[in-house]
Structures are given as C-alpha cells and as structure tokens.
Amino acid sequence: MGEIEQMKKEAEALKTQIEAARKAVHDTDMASAASGVAPAPRVQLKTRRTLKGHLAKIYAMHWSTDNRLMVSASQDGKLLIWDSHSGNKVNAVPLKSSWVMTCAYAPSGNLVASGGLDNMCTVYNLKTPVIKTVKELDAHTGYLSCARFLSDTEVLTASGDTTCALWDLETGKQKTVFLNHVGDCMCLSLSPDMNSFVSGACDSLAKLWDIRDGQCKQTFLGHTSDINAISFYPGGNAIITGSDDCTCKMYDLRADQEVISYQDAALNSGVTSLALSMSGRLIFAGYDDFNCNIWDSLKGEKVGVLSGHDNRVSCTGVPPDGMCVCTGSWDSFLKIWN
C-alpha cells in the first residue's frame, strides 16, 4: 500500500509541474496577441445546394480529396455518395447495421468506410462493378465513433471502448492500439504530415498520439464535458475541439496548452461537429440548437451563422480546396454553403 501512496504523490507532483511549466510560457493569450490583426469580414454564406435523399437523421459526412464527391451516413441504414456540384447521388451503399455514427472517404477515392453501434468499421470498394465489402474491422468492444483512412491499406478508428486503433486493411487486424483515455473516444483528426493524430473523448481530454510508436505524447485539459469534435489546424501546430460544455477551444501543440476559447454566454447548446476554412481563420461549429456558428479563430469572435436546418447540425466538413462548407443534420438534409 505504501508504494501506491508514493506513486499517487509522484503523479500529483508531476501534474503540478506540468501546470507550472504551462503557466511559465503563458505570456499572452491568442485574442490579446491578435489585437493588431484586422477583424475577419462578416461572413454571410448562402445555401447553394440542399441534398435530399436520406430518410432519417444524418450522423456523419466526409469530403473526397477530389473536392467534388462526398459521403454521408444516416440511420436510414445507407451511405450515400454525392456529386456536390450537380447535387446528384452517385452511389448508395446499404449498411448491414443502420446504427451508423461515422463515415470516411479514402484519399484515393477508391474506398469508403462506416461504423457505429455494431462496434465494427466496414470498408467498401466503390470501384468494383458492384460495390463490395472489402473488410469488416472487428475488435473494438464499444461503438465506433470515428474512422479515417491514412491510405488504401491503413485506417484509424476511435471507439466507445476508450481506445483508438490503427488497422491493416490487408489483414483486417489492429496494428496498434492507442490506450490512455478513460472515457469513450468520440472523434479523431489526422495531422497534415500523417505522423500523428489527436483524439477527443468523454473524459473531456484531447490527446496527441504518435501513429508509429503508439504513445500518447501530450494531453490537453480545459473542457468540462465530452469532446465531440476535433480538428487539426491547417499548419499542423494547433488543434480545435468542440464540446458538450458549449465551447470550442484551440490548443497549441508547441505551447502545450489552451490558447483561446470560443464561447458566448447566450450559447448553451453542445457543439457536435466542426470544420476549418482553408487558411484556418474560420471555424464552422455545428451545435445542438440547429445552427452552425462561424468563429474567427484568431480573435475568438463570432462572425456569422449558418441557419437553415430544422434539427441538430450533426456534421460539418470543408473540402481540401476550401471552396465551400457542408453541413449535415438530423433533419435528414445536407446543405452546401459558400
């Protein structure tokens, strides 16, 4: 028993040390540092497309790297592939389990993936004459909340079993399991250089992981409830998180701390999803109150709102070329704005 008490003391001392080290470099905050930056223009975007086709709540969407196609997932039990320019459906993938929570497009455009309460990540080949299931990645002991392709042979998943995992698509097995969260993992985002990723969980923490050695390198505190959405800032030195505590936050990886919080006393709905504009200046955050608020990432001010959905905005996404933003909702529609 004595040894455990000693370890507990050591852990507390280390936490205090980390807090002090963070304070020591906290010579300003983002908003103060950006006082000299010209404010972002008032952002007024129009709905250019309303994509109708799903018959139930939409839970996830993901853009293809071609900036044109996108995949969406709904609890009507389907993945739909859309041509965003024409607004037409290109493909429909029927799901074995309709309790889907995530979908992803492979960078190559050849594969898509889905997963949810079935605890599995299922990968489909879009290029065979008839869409085929390529693999069922089955090892998580909790729901699949997020999946992302690194390539046609590797997939990263986040799960309600509190772990994230890197899978080999050829063998269908987990290559690396990322263990450290103590709450359901809800979201993940790959770094631009693909060497690391960040995860957000119900333990209100965001963590940075090295993909190859499996280690958690940094842990970010500040949120007071589940982190539902997370994204790397375009340059790769910062991350943005969205939480049930109704705030979004930016954490700088090199300063190892929260540098700005995006919040408003009038906002008391949880953040469900977020996406960044191409330069990182604008944050599009979807909320439970049916809106998507637009934040100036440098100054912390709200600069616009996307209103038009009749239910919770569950997913948002900006394509790689930054030409538009897509919002998906429990009202069963996707909207494209610019």
Next chain:
Amino acid sequence: MSSNSNLTSMKRTVEQLKLEASVDRIKVSQAAADLQQYCLQNASKDALLVGVPAGSNPFREPRSCALL
C-alpha cells in the same frame, strides 16, 4: 481489484505523466505569432473568407448577361 493491478496502473500513470512533463514548450506569444502568420499568408486563397467570384464558383450557375 488486486493491489497488484492498481500498482501497475499507477506506475503507468506516473510514466505517462513523466513523458508529458518532458515536452519542450514554446511561449504562447511565439505560437500565436506563427498561427497568425499562417492564416494571413493563406487568407487570399481562402474562398470562405474572401468570397468566390460568381463566374468561378462551381456551386453557382453563371448568370447570362442580357444586352438590352
């Protein structure tokens, strides 16, 4: 819960905290300056920030000009 697994778990927690404590940190002012620079350098290419001319917007039908 065996006291052995508690000890192992605490040891892991301490090792993880040691790793996280050893990170090199830069000043927030430096981090902020770098982030601002990135944003401003890429601002002109950010369609959602600066707008898209109607003619080159793939999501808008180009308006035809009527000569009256």
